[in-house]
Amino acid sequence: MEQVTLLEQREAVKLDSNRLEELFLLLGEASAEDVVCRALEELAARLSHTERCYRELRFDDMRKSARSLIAIAEQIGMQMLANVAQDVTRCIDHGDGTALSATLSRLLRVGECSLSEIWDLQDLTI
Template sequence: MLRQDETVRVNPDRLEELYHQLGESGAEDVVCRALEELAARLSHTERCFREMRHHDMRKSARSLVAIAEQIGMSLLARVALDVTTCIDAGDKTALAATMARLLRIGERSLTQIWDLQDLSI
């Protein structure tokens, strides 16, 4: 059985920059809203994939890129961009594999950043 396990990392420098720019309260607000939006967009992207609404899926994945980059989730941003590349190429097999990877990375990234926030409290 193929074991699909990738290490996800949140860029602590990006989070530190947010805290420096916005202060603790402002940065926590931005991060919490971004996490909520990421979770919603991941779910929406998956729903669009199941329903074969590739145009909507592409828009949702592009928004994932911007949100993930904002809070230092570069791997999640890169995989979401890979999803858009697969849609553009019309490669359904690669899209299915990349979408599965996006969901795995997304879940792990969200968990990791929540864990980081728990450590900072």
């Protein structure tokens, strides 16, 4: 009898609170909250778009979408998300389909965890 082990994949994400503090100091509370909320909406849309491009084999569009994730994530202190999006672009550039599949899955996990983490902050003013 074969035994199948299901590996639970969890990503521990940590937001760069210093980056968020800088944003709030630079823009003020109301403007910074607006920037963060718009960034979160855009991240969610880009993650979905990146996955859709993968399913449709549109790798040039997928690369563009992943590159935009990097800039948005860095802006609001989601460095891990930015790093994994960079890994996705490297997989596309190297034409490594197996690594791309695994790295995209990681990007989606990290993205989901990152979005949840920042939404869980009750007070964005830190």
